[in-house]
Amino acid sequence: MLTLMHLVSAVALLVWGTHIVRTGVLRVYGARLRRWLGGRMNRVVAFGAGTGVTALVQSSNATALLASGFVADGLMPLATALAILLGADLGTALMARVLTLDLSWLSPLLVIVGVPLFLSRKQSRAGQLGRVALGLGLILMALEQIITAMGPITEARGVQVLFASLTGDLLLDALVGALFTLITWSSLAAVLLTATLAATDVLSLPVALSLVVGANVGSGLLALMNTSLHNVAGRRVALGNLLFKLLGLALVLPLIPLLAQRMPALPFDNQDLVIGFHVAYNGLRCVLFLALTGPMARLTRRLMPDRPDGADDRARPRHLDPDALDTPRLALANATREVLRMGDTVETMLDAIVEALRNERVGSDRDLGALDDELDELYTGIKLYLARVSRAQLQESDRRRWSQVVEMSINLEQAGDQMEHMMEKVRDRKTARRRSFSDSGLQELIDLHGLLKANLRLGLSVFLSGDEESARQLLMEKNRFRARQRQLSHAHLERLHRKVVESIETSSLHLELIGDMKRLNSLFCAVAFTALEGLEDEGDRRGRPAPQ
Template identity: 60%
Template sequence: MLTLLNLLSAVALLIWGTHIVRTGILRVYGTALRRLLGQNMNKRPLAFIAGILVTAVVQSSNATAMLTTSFVGQGLMGLVPALTIMLGADVGTALMSRVLTLDLSWLSPMLIFLGVIFFLSRKQTRAGQLGRVSIGLGLIILALQLIVEAATPITHAQGVKVLFASLTGDILLDALVGAMFAMVSYSSLAAVLLTATLAEAGVISLPVAIGLVIGANIGSGLLAFISTNMQNTPGRQVALGSLLYKLIGLLVVIPVLSPLVHWIDALNYDAQTMVIGFHVCYNTLRCLLLLPTTGPMARLCKALLQARAEPQGQKGPKHLDPAALDTPSLALANATRETLRIGDIVEHMLEQMLNVLRGKQTAVTQELRALGDEAEALYSAVKLYLAKMPREDLGERDSQRWAETIELAVNLNLASDLIERMLRKVQQQKTSQRRSFSEVGLEELAGLHTQLMANLRLGLNVYLSADPESARQLLKEKRRFRAQERRLTHTHVSRLQRGVLQSLETSSLHLELIADMKRLNSLFCASAYAVLGASDTGALLPEAAHEAP
């Protein structure tokens, strides 16, 4: 029992080390990897090489699948180059299995020692995160040593011999067990390394080991497909194509497996070298042969997984991929896109408000209520998504972007609630009390509404571009709006002094709407302060004082 626990703990340490390396690399170089994979890779060799390099860096084809499916799901990449990248990822993970079987025992203590020093002393810096990666690499090498030590006494255990004796070289059964190994360990790399170690220890025969390796590839494909279950259809099509490619490899190798095993066995290499060598050659040849078929495979995946039309006004986020949380730059980009959706909803609600003011729409319709509910749902989703991000791993710029995003989401949600209240006020005035604005008063409100719409659009552009010049222009528009608001308030009071009947009847509502528009304008213009900072906005104050009279 103790031996089995030692083996399981060593496997767990291998999985954990792989996870640390992957997440550390993504946090330090996530932006660069996103830029590399997010390019329009129309040339298949370029996309294929990109898949190999990214997988070699992050130590996991599942991590590459996560990035690629996210980009396809967001429309940043086509399905054909994504499938090409996934073929490259299979080659990359095979090459890494070869590297990690070298005698690197001397490297493990040094990597862990240096990694701990850098991580604890400079935790919030890039050097600290690279120290985290160093710890993960050291743990991977250490785990491989522990697996070898734990597997040696297992060869003499009668129960284990009986268990593995049931694997007689039946390729389908062996592939099924290998797939289970990969899914349980959450890594085809870990499953292949464990298989090579067991083969070297004599626990399993070479034909069984080769079947387990093929099954480990299929298991990683199943794992990626299951992981994309919550994504949209284009993202799931990538995972489906990768899984189908691995199943095709199994079907192709079945007829030639027996002579292939005899030929490999005749090479007189040690079992570990033969298993790892087969893994590298099998994945490389399979992916190179299937590389020209990415176009037909893309069409097949689209036919098997057809995109479902989304109903109008569907509530809930579209871009908040949970798998992207390990990559801050990608997660922030997702939150940005979702926050801009809230801005689009608020803009639509503002347009409807003008129709209500002019009498073209006499009531707050179900559509407007649905828009308000959708804005609230998106705000809650963005807020929770940003809360799940590890802020301690964010750089200075990403941390600032995080704060800007949550602030804009809060402001837009407040604006949505305020617009709904304004519409209910107008509805009550027109339906219950049968009163309407004077012609002059209505045009004044419409003029303020036009300025409000323009400032909303400019505010969203400032948030998206972070352009200081546009931010200064937004603050100037804010001051123009406030000056206009004060002028219209004075004008309305003048009409009251003249005894205009319609102005007297709607006076309270008119002034309340002007005050509400002022609050909306402040919410829309808040993004300028985040871009300019206190010093730049303060520099504008003398100009504001000059324009105020």
């Protein structure tokens, strides 16, 4: 029993070591790796980029997430992303080769250097590199412990029977390899474990080779699971990657009995044979399929088509036409339409808040969390779309408009976050605790909410038209709102003085909601300042008096 616990702990240490190496590299070089992968590249360069990035982070799944995210945001062609993932498969195979070299002298050195460096300088780059060194040391140490623990285990009759049951069906063995990857959440850990078991003669060579092929399929399943929250475009990357792995399995699995007969003649032990097969298999498969990334991209589009317009998710941007990017003014108009959609969502969220103030329960159809997610989706689409607009081609007035669109989308996204927090306060302190506002207090909040909603509509009008009179009216309404907010705060304090029970129970919530509405009002009215600044700059440029 104790030996089994040592084995399980060594496997857990192996998984943990790969995890902290991956996170350490991403924290230090994550931004550079994203820029590297996000650049324009052909299939061969993309293949090399995927190999290099995966060799650094020791996880093809991390590379898959990055590439899928780029495709989901429209920043990378699907065929290029598939080439990156083919390179990622080769990168993780090469790292498996490196980690199975005789590096027993290196593991204690890496741990001795990594631990004090990480603990003393956690937030610095040197500290994160110490984290990477520590992770590599743990991986090598875990492999040694697995070999040591497997000695007595292999002598057990039950274990021998268990692993002997894997020798009859190669497809079943591949399925077990895929399960190994899903359990350890890392194809690298699964392959290293398989090679180690083969080295101790726990696994026969045909079984080990089948497990390796299955581990590759398991990594494709992991990528598909990890990208489940992406849009359809992003999920196609993982689907294409999985289809490539399944096609490779179908091609190589019938050859495994022949390979298992010929490979023992090579002057290597079983561990080196398994790892060598892993590298050769992924190298040949990936190079062969690199020419098929285009057809695979077309196939995945057929298997996973875009949703019809009528069935599209409400949050998905509708007007950000990539073909309009060559005409900056048209692109700005498209982005403006999406900002107005954000405004409609914010208004819906405001209505949900006032409904929560009036009622004890709020229906799930008015869930602000989902609405805030819609806002985030629209904001991300607008931001990435405008980032692709060449500002060098914009005239001065268009540059100001570009800035206005960006600032308005930021303000509305922040307003969504603020309202989500407001709803949490209402549910936690009012609805959950069955407390109610006083009649006068509730009416005051509803009145202030009405002013806030009116200012949102006026702010969207100013954003759309840039009208000077409307902008000045919005500033007047902002001042009026602030005066009303101060008046209502004083009125609430007066009710506390009169010891109104409902006001005492909801006092902190009442004052916090008033303060939250004040901040929302500032976000809605900020567009007036940018509109007036633009008019003043235009007046200066034309040599006429600035608006007073």
